[in-house]
Amino acid sequence: MRFDVVTLFPEMIEQTARCGVTGRAIETGSVRLAVWNPRDFTSDRHRTVDDRPYGGGPGMVMKVQPLRDAIRSARAEAPPGAKVVYLSPQGRRFDQAAALAFAECPGLILVAGRYEGVDERLVETEIDEEWSIGDYVLSGGELAALVVIDAVTRLLPGVLGDAESAQQDSYMDGLLDCPHYTRPEDIEGRHVPEVLQSGNHAAINRWRLKQALGRTWQRRPDLLDKRELDGEQLRLLEE
Numbered sequence: 062m063r064f065d066v067v068t069l070f071p072e073m074i075e076q077t078a079r080c081g082v083t084g085r086a087i088e089t090g091s092v093r094l095a096v097w098n099p100r101d102f103t104s105d106r107h108r109t110v111d112d113r114p115y116g117g118g119p120g121m122v123m124k125v126q127p128l129r130d131a132i133r134s135a136r137a138e139a140p141p142g143a144k145v146v147y148l149s150p151q152g153r154r155f156d157q158a159a160a161l162a163f164a165e166c167p168g169l170i171l172v173a174g175r176y177e178g179v180d181e182r183l184v185e186t187e188i189d190e191e192w193s194i195g196d197y198v199l200s201g202g203e204l205a206a207l208v209v210i211d212a213v214t215r216l217l218p219g220v221l222g223d224a225e226s227a228q229q230d231s232y233m234d235g236l237l238d239c240p241h242y243t244r245p246e247d248i249e250g251r252h253v254p255e256v257l258q259s260g261n262h263a264a265i266n267r268w269r270l271k272q273a274l275g276r277t278w279q280r281r282p283d284l285l286d287k288r289e290l291d292g293e294q295l296r297l298l299e300e
């Protein structure tokens with residue numbers, strides 16, 4: 062999968078994406094990452110990418126031309142079918158279902174805004190979808206673009222080894238994940254649940270499912286409203 066990021070801070074994207082799971086995915090070729098700086102598409106001495114808002118008021122607005130030319134250059138190199146996504150606090154809320162859908166795309170061109178945002182005509186003409194990472198306002202779209210890159214990359218085939226499989230993660234089947242433990246067995250009198258040391262895999266799986274159901278019910282009951290539980294799951298929840 063290919064990610065193109067249109068940003069005034071390409072180093073922020075490149076340095077962060079080079080760490081951990083995303084870094085390994087780039088190294089092994091599961092992911093290709095390219096960055097496009099709108100300043101490289103300006104023609105004035107000051108490499109101007111913003112201007113004052115029509116109607117007055119505080120802040121600056123990102124101009125259409127440098128952003129549009131950067132997006133079109135990215136489009137020319139992106140695979141056919143790549144989507145242009147503007148990260149914006151006004152977009153649809155990004156979640157695991159959106160990450161799974163994006164993981165099916167051949168490419169994403171992620172546009173990170175700055176200042177008061179981008180000229181609305183750019184959104185109307187160049188952007189396919191607008192997505193938000195939550196109901197708060199960031200100073201720029203770079204962190205949001207990195208969130209999307211990370212959440213999508215870990216879902217791509219071959220990126221996580223079996224041991225790290227995303228299948229057990231929270232939200233993957235509409236439940237939160239169960240709690241996890243590692244050595245030592247005793248931390249200041251707090252012990253690892255006995256069943257996890259029993260070697261009885263059927264019992265361990267049952268315990269994990271019960272924990273996942275219980276946690277989801279306590280912390281995110283809204284998730285259970287959206288999910289059909291089978292007979293065993295209903296029994297575990299009631300136990």
Ligand code: SAM
Pocket residue numbers: 147148149150151172173174175176177178179192193194195196197198199200201202203205
């Ligand atoms: N004036 C805009 C508003 O209130 O809707 C906020 C602009 S914000 C300071 C600058 C840029 O940060 C935006 O253009 C967007 O790219 C990015 N951004 C801010 N919050 C975001 C969020 N919750 N999700 C995704 N991107 C966000």
